[in-house]
Amino acid sequence: MAPALPYVTQVAIFSRFREAEPHPLTELEYTNAFTLLVAVALSAQATDVGVNKATKALFARVSTPQQMLDLGLDALTENIKTIGLFRQKAKNVIALSRILVEEYGGEVPQSRAALMTLPGVGRKTANVVLNSVFHFPAQAVDTHIFRVGNRTRIAPGRDVEAVERAIEDNVPVPFQQNAHHWLILHGRYVCQARRPRCKICPIEDLCPYEEKTE
Known part of the structure; x- marks a missing residue:
């Protein structure tokens, strides 16, 4: 090489x-660390434009892990049904929201290793959050x-x-x-x-x- x-x-x-x-800046639309984490997780095998269309109404209602849990799996699935693999992604988002509430006090951790333990979050997603929200290179x-x-x-x-x-x-x-x-x-x-x-x-x-x- x-x-x-x-x-x-x-x-x-x-x-x-x-x-x-x-x-x-990232072309994904978000309001805080949690909504960016969700948006990037949803963007796998999907375009930023498609994710933004699906999350516009969602993020107007939901901006924290607890609000996502309160929304529930069925409503989340309905909100993101235009995105590829939406059923599995909805399950992952609910699961990671529960972990954030129960293990991190509702906050998004500032650690790549911690982020990568969340369902549906790989190294790329973790790095986007670390870079765009926490300003780590x-x-x-x-x-x-x-x-x-x-x-x-x-x-x-x-x-x-x-x-x-x-x-x-x-x-x-x-x-x-x-x-x-x-x-x-x-x-x-x-x-x-x-x-x-x-x-x-x-x-x-x-x-x-x-x-x-x-």
């Missing part, structure tokens, strides 16, 4: 990302970041955890907090899977990807 881009190139790339979008690697990391050699790796480590190891510290947001947005809107939009890419001259599109 080819090595990651050198430090000076990383600085140049992320400086351009920062200039274009100084304060990148965790790297939530999804399919977009995996593709961009390898295609551009910003953070090459054979699996998502290897790419996560490559971001931590190679992206300069001043850019770590927002790195995964910039990479997601770049993969979602510019460096797309089937046909990357190289003509409008802000880092086209710094990217070693050989199969550039016209």
